[in-house]
Amino acid sequence: MSRMNRQPLTVAVVGATGVVGRTMIQILNEREFPVGELRLLASGRSAGRTVFADGRNLEIGEAVPEAFNGVDIALFSAGADVSSELAPAAVARGATVIDNSSAWRMDESVPLVVSQVNPGDLEGHPGIVANPNCSTMQLAPVLMALRDAVGLERVIVDTYQSVSGTGADALAELEGQIRAHVSGEPKLATVYPHPIAFNALPEIDVFLPNGYTKEEWKVVTENRKILHLPDLRISCTAVRIPVFVSHSEAVHVETREPITPERARTLFAAVPGVVVNDDPSMHGYPLATEAAGRDEIFVGRVRQDASIEQDRGLAFWVVSDNLRKGAATNAVELAEALRERDWIRPAPARGARSYHAAHAVEATA
Ligand SMILES: NC(=O)c1ccc[n+]([C@@H]2O[C@H](COP(=O)([O-])OP(=O)(O)OC[C@H]3O[C@@H](n4cnc5c(N)ncnc54)[C@H](OP(=O)(O)O)[C@@H]3O)[C@@H](O)[C@H]2O)c1
Numbered sequence: 001m002s003r004m005n006r007q008p009l010t011v012a013v014v015g016a017t018g019v020v021g022r023t024m025i026q027i028l029n030e031r032e033f034p035v036g037e038l039r040l041l042a043s044g045r046s047a048g049r050t051v052f053a054d055g056r057n058l059e060i061g062e063a064v065p066e067a068f069n070g071v072d073i074a075l076f077s078a079g080a081d082v083s084s085e086l087a088p089a090a091v092a093r094g095a096t097v098i099d100n101s102s103a104w105r106m107d108e109s110v111p112l113v114v115s116q117v118n119p120g121d122l123e124g125h126p127g128i129v130a131n132p133n134c135s136t137m138q139l140a141p142v143l144m145a146l147r148d149a150v151g152l153e154r155v156i157v158d159t160y161q162s163v164s165g166t167g168a169d170a171l172a173e174l175e176g177q178i179r180a181h182v183s184g185e186p187k188l189a190t191v192y193p194h195p196i197a198f199n200a201l202p203e204i205d206v207f208l209p210n211g212y213t214k215e216e217w218k219v220v221t222e223n224r225k226i227l228h229l230p231d232l233r234i235s236c237t238a239v240r241i242p243v244f245v246s247h248s249e250a251v252h253v254e255t256r257e258p259i260t261p262e263r264a265r266t267l268f269a270a271v272p273g274v275v276v277n278d279d280p281s282m283h284g285y286p287l288a289t290e291a292a293g294r295d296e297i298f299v300g301r302v303r304q305d306a307s308i309e310q311d312r313g314l315a316f317w318v319v320s321d322n323l324r325k326g327a328a329t330n331a332v333e334l335a336e337a338l339r340e341r342d343w344i345r346p347a348p349a350r351g352a353r354s355y356h357a358a359h360a361v362e363a364t365a
Pocket of ligand 1: 082
């Protein structure tokens with residue numbers, strides 16, 4: 001056994017004052033990840049502040065390159081600009097980065113990993129591992145079950161995403177608008193382009209030249225990479241709704257072979273971390289409020305898609321806590337997998353073959 005999987009590790013959390021960063025600290029603690037030293041980092045604005053974490057008051061440091069000296073694993077959740085700039089600096093100082101932002105996800109040399117879908121892709125990491133977008137995260141394990149059993153022809157997913165997916169400011173904005181509504185005051189919108197309270201906004205992240213939003217396109221490209229299906233036909237509409245935590249998704253899948261809803265439920269329930277809740281007679285289906293605070297991905301409303309012939313279509317509903325499995329839990333699961341498999345150091349340093357997205361496709365072609 002190497003030093004890395006015997007001894008407690010020095011772990012940095014970058015973005016430690018944010019909603020994902022705080023959830024990461026909580027989950028490291030809950031899962032008893034062997035943290036020797038916990039280094040909490042954020043912007044210069046927060047440096048010197050203390051936060052209560054890990055049963056004690058810990059000081060926030062500024063996320064600068066020198067802060068990564070001696071760090072084994074750095075969990076980044078401070079946005080793509082910070083990750084683009086600081087992740088290479090952290091790697092150069094010997095840290096392995098698990099990055100929550102979109103900065104590295106589509107880099108051909110960086111594995112993009114959902115813990116129960118493609119953990120093998122971690123082996124060849126170059127020092128950076130990417131954690132998928134929250135909407136992708138809850139979908140990929142469910143699609144994996146269908147890919148492996150009956151093949152995937154086409155996927156349509158429409159998301160109903162909570163405001164915590166935008167961060168701490170959006171949580172405050174929704175709460176403020178609800179209070180303003182109750183007291184008859186105008187609803188001020190600064191985070192979103194329109195009031196989010198009592199609304200549904202079909203705009204998440206920026207618009208791209210192809211008419212999709214960047215969030216929608218992440219669902220398309222990230223699922224293809226994680227599932228090793230570069231040509232998967234997949235489309236998405238991403239909608240922000242006034243829910244605090246948990247994203248919901250309406251999914252329509254055309255499969256290569258026929259499949260019944262009964263078989264699909266059995267396949268879904270066999271995926272680690274997926275729970276089927278599907279009892280229409282008792283109004284039983286996954287709810288955002290019930291998924292919040294949980295690590296599982298919940299699936300329900302499984303039915304034959306009536307628009308597809310020969311029983312080759314399914315429709316269903318997928319719900320998960322975007323801060324936990326959608327971000328922090330998966331990141332910590334990846335850290336656990338790296339440690340258990342002795343893959344914390346980058347592939348070249350271990351003499352392992354470097355990851356390349358094209359190789360991942362070859363492996364399952
Ligand atoms: N929310 C989700 O469901 C979700 C899911 C998956 C991925 N993510 C990704 O996770 C990241 C953070 O999201 P969040 O929801 O936690 O946002 P948030 O609540 O707004 O927190 C942002 C964090 O980033 C830090 N930060 C901002 N600028 C910085 C800088 N220049 N240097 C160092 N730290 C800086 C902030 O520190 P200060 O307090 O000092 O400003 C804060 O800790 C984003 O990349 C997001 O895309 C979020």
